Amino acid sequence: MSDVGWQRSSYTANSNNCVEVRTVDGLVELRESDDGDVIARTTPLKFAKFLQGIKAGEFDHHADFTA
Secondary structure (H helix, E strand, C coil): CCCCCCEECHHHCCCCCCEEEEEECCEEEEEECCEEEEEEEECHHHHHHHHHHHHCCCCHHHCCCCC
């Protein structure tokens, strides 16, 4: 698997516990840095809608804030 083009948030600092993203052939690919063999692919529009949902707090009920 190629690691070319993967980007991670500047908020992760030097941690290897983050989500990485890149574009390949017009699709957006996502993976967790600690499990790089598992890649989710989606369209740019669906990815943009997903990010909007995150920013709006639509997924906050899935987070474990007790850890």
